[in-house]
Amino acid sequence: MPEQAGNGQHPGMPEQAGTGRPAPSDGRTPDMSERPGNSRQPGTPERPRNSSQPGSDEHPGNSGPAKPGQPTDDLDSPANATAARLIAEGRARMSSDPSEDSQPRQSRRRAQALSAKLDMANLGASLAALPELTKERFARSLHRRRRRLASYTPKQLRWHRIRLAGLGALGFFVVLPVMAFFIGYLCIAIPTPDDAVNKQVATISFADGSQMARVVPQEGNRIKVGIDQIPKQVQYAVLSAEDRSFFSNPGFDPMGIARAAIGQLTGGGGGGSTITQQYVKNTLVGDQHSLWRKYREMILAVKISQENSKADILANYLNAIYFGRGAYGIQAASQAYFGKNVTDLSVSEGALLAGVIQSPSRWDPAVDAPHAVERWTFVMDGMARMGWLTADQRAAARFPVTIPPRRIAGGIPTDDRGLILSAIKDELESRGISEQEFSQEGLKITTTIDPVAQKQAVDAVHKGLDGQPPNLRSALVSIDPDNGNIVAYYGGDNGVGLDYARVLKQPGSTFKPFVLLADMLQPNPMGLGTQFKGEPLPYLRNADGASCQVCDLKQAMTISNNVIYHELAMRVGPQQVADAAKLAGIKTPLRKVDAGIALGDKEVTPVELASAYATIAAGGVYHPPHLVTKVTTSDDRVLYEAVNPPEQRFSAQVARNVTEAMLGVPTYDKLTLSGSRAVAAKTGTVQSYVENQNNDAWTAGFTPRLASVVWIGTDQNTPIKTAKGVPISGATMPGSIWKSYMFDATKSQSAQAFGPLKPIGSPPAVTGPYDGFAAVNPATVPDPATLPPDDSLSDPEGQSSTSQRPGTHQECDLLNCRTVQDEGQSSSPDSGDSGNDSDNQPEAQTGPDSSPTDGALPAARQPVRG
Numbered sequence: 019m020p021e022q023a024g025n026g027q028h029p030g031m032p033e034q035a036g037t038g039r040p041a042p043s044d045g046r047t048p049d050m051s052e053r054p055g056n057s058r059q060p061g062t063p064e065r066p067r068n069s070s071q072p073g074s075d076e077h078p079g080n081s082g083p084a085k086p087g088q089p090t091d092d093l094d095s096p097a098n099a100t101a102a103r104l105i106a107e108g109r110a111r112m113s114s115d116p117s118e119d120s121q122p123r124q125s126r127r128r129a130q131a132l133s134a135k136l137d138m139a140n141l142g143a144s145l146a147a148l149p150e151l152t153k154e155r156f157a158r159s160l161h162r163r164r165r166r167l168a169s170y171t172p173k174q175l176r177w178h179r180i181r182l183a184g185l186g187a188l189g190f191f192v193v194l195p196v197m198a199f200f201i202g203y204l205c206i207a208i209p210t211p212d213d214a215v216n217k218q219v220a221t222i223s224f225a226d227g228s229q230m231a232r233v234v235p236q237e238g239n240r241i242k243v244g245i246d247q248i249p250k251q252v253q254y255a256v257l258s259a260e261d262r263s264f265f266s267n268p269g270f271d272p273m274g275i276a277r278a279a280i281g282q283l284t285g286g287g288g289g290g291s292t293i294t295q296q297y298v299k300n301t302l303v304g305d306q307h308s309l310w311r312k313y314r315e316m317i318l319a320v321k322i323s324q325e326n327s328k329a330d331i332l333a334n335y336l337n338a339i340y341f342g343r344g345a346y347g348i349q350a351a352s353q354a355y356f357g358k359n360v361t362d363l364s365v366s367e368g369a370l371l372a373g374v375i376q377s378p379s380r381w382d383p384a385v386d387a388p389h390a391v392e393r394w395t396f397v398m399d400g401m402a403r404m405g406w407l408t409a410d411q412r413a414a415a416r417f418p419v420t421i422p423p424r425r426i427a428g429g430i431p432t433d434d435r436g437l438i439l440s441a442i443k444d445e446l447e448s449r450g451i452s453e454q455e456f457s458q459e460g461l462k463i464t465t466t467i468d469p470v471a472q473k474q475a476v477d478a479v480h481k482g483l484d485g486q487p488p489n490l491r492s493a494l495v496s497i498d499p500d501n502g503n504i505v506a507y508y509g510g511d512n513g514v515g516l517d518y519a520r521v522l523k524q525p526g527s528t529f530k531p532f533v534l535l536a537d538m539l540q541p542n543p544m545g546l547g548t549q550f551k552g553e554p555l556p557y558l559r560n561a562d563g564a565s566c567q568v569c570d571l572k573q574a575m576t577i578s579n580n581v582i583y584h585e586l587a588m589r590v591g592p593q594q595v596a597d598a599a600k601l602a603g604i605k606t607p608l609r610k611v612d613a614g615i616a617l618g619d620k621e622v623t624p625v626e627l628a629s630a631y632a633t634i635a636a637g638g639v640y641h642p643p644h645l646v647t648k649v650t651t652s653d654d655r656v657l658y659e660a661v662n663p664p665e666q667r668f669s670a671q672v673a674r675n676v677t678e679a680m681l682g683v684p685t686y687d688k689l690t691l692s693g694s695r696a697v698a699a700k701t702g703t704v705q706s707y708v709e710n711q712n713n714d715a716w717t718a719g720f721t722p723r724l725a726s727v728v729w730i731g732t733d734q735n736t737p738i739k740t741a742k743g744v745p746i747s748g749a750t751m752p753g754s755i756w757k758s759y760m761f762d763a764t765k766s767q768s769a770q771a772f773g774p775l776k777p778i779g780s781p782p783a784v785t786g787p788y789d790g791f792a793a794v795n796p797a798t799v800p801d802p803a804t805l806p807p808d809d810s811l812s813d814p815e816g817q818s819s820t821s822q823r824p825g826t827h828q829e830c831d832l833l834n835c836r837t838v839q840d841e842g843q844s845s846s847p848d849s850g851d852s853g854n855d856s857d858n859q860p861e862a863q864t865g866p867d868s869s870p871t872d873g874a875l876p877a878a879r880q881p882v883r884g
Contacts (some may be wrong), residue, residue, distance in 0.1 A: 019435070020330075021619075021791055025277060028534045030420060032484055033635055039145055044756045046290060046638065050272065054142055056350075059070040062685075065615075066229055075585070077148040078811070083548075086831065090476065094595075096108065108203040108226050113666045113740070117176075118469060122797065122856040123608065126144050127238075128509070150422050151686070156581065166717060167314070168850045169633050171586065180457075182620070192487065192687045197316070197827055198313070199316075202314070202317040203320070204315060206243050206314060206317045206318065206321075208321055208322060219232060219233065219234050219460050220233040220456055220461045220462075220463065221233075221234070221455075221460075221462045222438075222439060222442065222465060223463065223464050223465065224464070224465060224467050224469040224472075225464070225465060225466050225468050225469075225503070225505070225647070226334065226466055226468070226469060227317055227464070228469055229432050230435055230438070230465065230467065230469075231430070231439060231745035232379050233430055233439065235668070236310065237860045239345060241349040241350050241353075242337045242347065242349070242539055242845050243333075243336075243337065243348065243360055244333060244549050245329050245330075245332060245333035245336075245345070247359055247360060247361055247536055248333075248336060248361075249360075249361065249363060249368065249369055250441050250531050251364075251365040251401075251406070251407075252348070252360065252365075252367075252368030252371070252372075254401055254404070254406035255337075255365065255368040255369040255371070255397055255398075255401060255406075255431075256293075256332075256336065256368070256372045256375070257293070257332075257370075257406075258295060258372065258398075258400035258401045258404060258406065259372035259373055259375060259393070259396070259397045259400070260293055260372070260375060260376075261291075261292045261471075262295040262400065262599055263292070263298075264292065264294075264332070265326065266290050266325060266577070267294075267296070267664070268320065268571070269292060269294040269319040269320050269322065269323030269331075270621070281285075284386075289473065290722060290766050291315070291507040292319065293331065293332065293335050294319040294322060294331055294335075295315050295316070295319045296335065297322075297331065297334060297335040297338065297339075298314075298315050298318045298319050298322065299315055305666045316519075318758040324430070325343050327679065335653065336348040337349075338590065340373055340378060340458050341354070341355075341374060341375065341378050342378025342379055342382050342422075342453070342454075343355065343369060343382065343423050344457075346457075348360050351371050352367070352371065354423075354424070355367075355370070355371060355421065356418070356420060356421060357421050357708070364418070365398075365401075365407065365415060365706070366394070366398070366415050366416060366417065366418045368398040368830045369398050369401070369415075370383070370390065370393075370394050370417070370418055371402045372397050373390065373393030373394050373396065373397050374390065374393065377452070377453055377454070377475050377854075378453070378454055379452050379453035379630075380452075381448070383420050384420065384422065384423050391417055391589050398412055398415055406827050414518055414852070417733070423863035428534060430514065431513050432513040432514060433475055433511060433513050433514070434508055434509070434510065434511055434513065435513060436512075436513015436514055437507070437508075437509040437510060437512075437513055437515075437517040437519070438507050438509075439513075439515065440517060440643065441507065441509075441519070441520065441645055442463060442465065442645050442646055443456055444461075444496065445644060445645055445646050446646065446649065446658070449646075449649075449658050450658075451649060451658060453656055454814055454834045455657070458525070458612075459651045459652065459657075460650060460651060461496065461650070461652075462649070462650045462651075462652070463646060463648075464646070464647050465645050465646055466498075466503035466504050466505060466645055466646070467504065467505065467506065467507060467643060467645065468505040468506065470764050471496060471505045471506070472505075472506050472508075473764075474506070474759055474762040474763050475494045475496060475506035475507075475508045476508055477762075478755050478756075478758040478759035479492050479494055479508055479592065479728075479755055479759075479851050480756055481755075481758060482752075482755035482758065482857050483749055486741050486751070487733075487739065487740075487741060489732050489733070489736070490506070490730060490731075490732060491510060491518050491729075491730070491731055491733060492509070492510075492517035492520040492728065492729065492730050492731075492752075492755065493508060493509050493521070493624045493728070493729045493760060494506065494507075494508040494624070494726065494727070494728050494729075494756075495507055495508075495518075495519050495624045495625050495627075495628040495726065495727050496628065496725070496727075496763065497629060497643055497724075497725050498723070498724065498727075499632040499633070499636035499639075499641070499720065499722070499723065499724070500630070500633040500636065501641050501662060502632070502645065503645055503647075503724070504516045504625075504640030504643055505724070506759070506763070507519060507645065516733070518624070518729065518731075519623065519624050519625055520623050520625055521622075521623060521624075522621035522622065522623055523616040523621055523624075523704075523714050523731060524618050524619060524620070524621055524704045524713075524714055525620075525621075525627055525702050525704075525714075525716055525718075526617065526618040526701075526702025526703050526704045526714065526748065527578045527580070527583075527700060527701065527702040527703065528577070528618060528627060528700045528701065528702035528716045528717075528718045528727075528748070529599070529615065529617070529618035529620075529622075529632065529702070529747070530575060530583045530616060530617075530618075530700060531575070531594055531631075531676050531679065531680060531700055532599040532602060532630070533583050533586050533587045533595050533596040533598075533615075533616045534571060534575065534583075534586070534675075534676050534679055535599075535601075535602065535634075535668070535672065535676050536587075536590045536591070536594040536595045536597070536598035536675060537571075537586060537589075537590050537779055538597060538672045538675055539601075539668060539669075540590060540594070541673065542779075543778050543779045544571070544586075544589075544779050544780065545571070545777060545778055545779020545780035545781065546570060546572045546675060546678060546679055546777065546778075546779070546780065546781060546782035547570045547571070547572075547687060547779070547780030547781045547782045547783060547784075548570060548571055548572045548779065548780050549568050549569065550568070550569060550581075550582040550585055551567065551568060551582075552564075552566035552567065552568065552569045552575065552579045552581050552582050553566070553567060553572060553581065553872060558580060558581055559580070560578075560579055560581060560582075561578065561703070561747075563577065563580075564577045564579050564580065565579065566579060569582055570780075570782055570783055571586070571679060571782070572678065572679045572783070572784070573585050573682075573782075573784075575679040575680060575682070575683035575700070576683055576686050577686065578700075578701065583616040583617070584613050584614075584616050584667075586616065586618035587615060588613045590614050592613055592614075593733030595615050595616065596608040596611045596620075598613060599630065601640075601667045602629075602631075602633045602634060602640070602667065602668075602670060603626060603629035603630035603632070603640055603643070604622055604626050604627070604630050605626055606620075606622050606623065606626060608620045610659075616768075618704065620700055622830025624728075625643060626730050627716075627718055627727045628643070628718070628725055628726060628727040629642075629643040630719050631718050631719070631724075631725045632720065632725035633667060633673075633719070634673050634675075634676050634677060634720070634819055635665075635673075635677070635720035635724075635725050635772050637670035637714060637773075638664065638666055638667050638669055638670055638673040638675070639664045639666055639667070640664070640665045640666075640667045642658055642663060643663075643699070644662065646658065646660060648660065648661070652693055670773075671776050671778060672778065673775075674773060674774075674775055674776065675775070675777065675778050676851065677772050678721070678772075678775050678777075678782065678785060679782075680698035680699060681696075681697075681698050681772075681786060681788075682784075682787065683698070683699045683700055683701065683786055684698070684699045684719065685703055685755055685788060687699070687748075687749040688753075689717070689723070689749070689753055689757050690754065690763075690787070691757070691760055691761055691764060692761060692765065694720060694767055694769075694787075695721060695764060695769045696721060696769070696770065696772050696787070697719060697721050697760070697787070698719055698720055698772070698852055699715075699717055699718065699720075700716065700719065701715075701716065701717050701718075701747070701748030701749045701752075701753060702714075702717075702718070702748045703713070703715050703716070703747040703748045704717040706736075706737045708737050710745065711739070711745050712738055712746060712747060713731060713732075713735055713736065713737060714729065714731045714738070715730045715731070715738060715746045715747055715748045715750070715751065716728065716729050716730075716732070716748050716752055717748055717749070717753040717755075717756040717757075719753040719760070720754075720769075721760070721764055721770070722771070722772055722780055723764070723767050723770060724763060724764060724767070726759060726760055726763075727756075728752040728755045728756040728759070729752065729754075730746055730751050730752045730755075747827065757787075769837060789804075802842075803828070857861070
């Protein structure tokens with residue numbers, strides 16, 4: 019190969035003028051494409067740089083030789099030769115197919131990326147290392163911050179802390195509230211009027227969740243009126259009571275919301291609200307005591323203020339607000355309180371209505387007159403201060419007179435369920451849930467009422483009263499001893515009438531178990547086997563068939579002997595009897611008691627008596643009787659959930675001894691249940707002021723799982739008689755209703771026993787569900803004539819009854835007693851227990867089967883039912 023010159027040319031190759039490159043042999047510039055690999059071969063002429071010949075494919079616009087005098091590159095230099103070689107190699111690589119080399123590399127990259135993504139082990143390791151990595155970064159950041167703070171002077175450090183506190187306060191009190199407001203404004207929609215109406219529909223359910231009633235306010239109690247129909251002075255009265263800045267505020271009170279926030283954070287109450295907020299609260303968002311409710315209330319108040327005029331807002335408020343007495347809106351309220359239309363209201367009357375808005379169930383003049391006057395004065399003084407009332411008008415104003423409240427249905431069922439709802443509302447009031455919340459919160463109330471037991475109770479009463487005089491009234495209450503749940507409640511058929519389950523009545527002989535309970539609670543109790551004389555006394559008599567020469571306390575309970583339990587009450591102490599009744603569950607105060615309490619001369623309600631008997635049935639464990647288990651609002655907030663912790667009032671042994679004394683009554687009065695089910699009971703009859711008539715009759719009793727009470731009486735406290743004119747006693751009509759209900763209600767329950775008896779004091783002659791009086795063994799009863807005067811068989815007046823002849827009785831004055839022949843009156847065989855005391859019946863009388871026979875006690879006989 020020929021030796022190449024130092025400039026990269028072959029020897030003898032002509033050089034192109036001015037370029038330092040060899041000239042072409044044929045007078046044209048060779049095409050670069052003709053050189054394979056874009057590399058110059060020996061003997062191949064090279065085209066001048068930055069120029070091309072005419073017709074060149076690569077540079078069509080550049081032609082012509084280099085001009086004379088134009089500077090040229092020295093291609094013979096080693097640097098230019100190396101540059102040319104590198105350029106040529108680069109062009110060769112660029113002209114080659116890029117996919118041949120780059121495509122495998124790109125594929126490899128994709129495969130590697132996919133493999134890294136699918137490599138779960140690496141991913142898991144990365145995730146596992148993430149907390150540690152985060153911790154390290156945080157530690158480094160904290161270290162850098164500490165070093166920076168360490169370099170600060172005290173003054174710089176103080177200003178640094180001030181800046182941080184300022185930024186935090188700015189974010190918390192300005193930025194965060196503004197952001198929350200705009201987010202709420204965008205996200206919270208104004209509820210429709212239908213939603214507002216649904217907020218005021220209360221749903222009451224049975225214990226199994228099925229619906230008992232749905233209380234929807236009637237249209238008659240919500241009469242809408244225009245703002246022009248409401249007198250200006252009445253409008254101003256409402257503004258004076260609730261929102262004196264109504265016309266100037268934006269719909270919400272920032273200071274009130276701030277007070278509410280502070281109150282919620284510190285556990286206190288809320289702050290004030292504007293009328294717009296109250297309208298939103300009462301009809302749209304509810305009365306939940308929380309910051310969330312205040313937040314929603316504020317958002318909706320602003321949106322409503324922007325979409326409605328102040329007059330429209332005030333009109334909607336006055337037409338929706340609850341004023342008490344079942345009245346929704348100002349028109350219904352004016353009718354309920356004054357019996358007139360809203361257009362006819364005076365300033366004083368409008369001020370009274372405005373004053374009750376805040377708490378209508380408590381500040382009604384018929385409920386609390388002093389507070390009503392106080393609120394009225396506040397409203398009237400506010401009107402004078404705001405210039406809505408002149409000084410002369412204020413001085414001349416007088417507190418208005420309202421009409422008596424009228425009980426209206428108000429959506430409440432008009433049958434027996436209506437009385438249950440009334441009792442529920444009263445119970446809720448005692449739990450802190452007002453009538454206003456009941457009427458406006460759309461409450462969902464779950465009760466303890468068993469729908470099957472309730473129907474059985476209503477059917478039993480209807481069956482018992484069918485064909486009887488229409489003046490008779492009845493009540494039935496049934497309680498679960500294990501928890502205090504009222505499973506059945508019947509107070510009458512008139513849902514808006516008098517609730518006889520909560521009417522105070524004398525209980526008669528159903529109070530005798532509490533006399534025995536008082537004895538059992540004494541340090542030295544007498545016991546069921548302690549014997550007493552049971553013959554009538556000059557100042558006290560027994561019912562027909564209830565007398566005995568000598569009876570123990572169980573026998574006396576079975577036949578309902580008044581004399582013996584009157585004596586026991588005197589020995590134990592009347593106040594101790596009252597305390598024992600209270601311990602069992604009687605809530606009504608028993609004041610100025612004497613020995614007549616043993617005969618039931620103090621009034622109680624059927625609910626109380628059922629609760630007290632349930633305590634005995636539960637072994638001395640008291641559970642407050644209740645109708646409500648849970649209350650939630652329309653937005654599922656829980657307002658109340660029943661928690662009734664058991665309270666051991668007296669020992670199970672004491673309760674079992676009292677129960678033992680009552681076991682013979684169902685057998686004696688034919689009140690036994692199916693399957694020899696264990697049952698204890700007591701009947702009671704309250705005699706009338708009319709001779710040989712009765713005013714009230716009771717049957718109360720229990721099984722281990724259910725305690726029930728039935729009462730029969732009248733509205734006027736007049737004698738109670740059957741359709742045949744026969745006086746009603748405890749063992750007759752109320753006993754029949756009680757047995758019918760208990761028979762059905764316990765049929766599905768498994769039979770349970772009361773447990774073994776461990777006698778306290780002297781044991782009874784006979785135990786179990788038997789007629790202890792008829793089953794007495796005469797050998798175990800001492801002859802009354804042989805007993806010492808100070809024995810427990812002694813007569814309270816110190817007179818022996820053994821000398822009394824059959825058909826006679828004793829009458830005593832201040833100095834002595836004499837035996838008088840009975841008048842031969844024959845009482846009805848249906849007459850029951852005597853519930854009277856010495857004030858009502860001063861004469862002691864005996865029936866034909868109750869007198870002794872020359873001091874001999876009959877060993878066994880079929881007693882006359884008492």
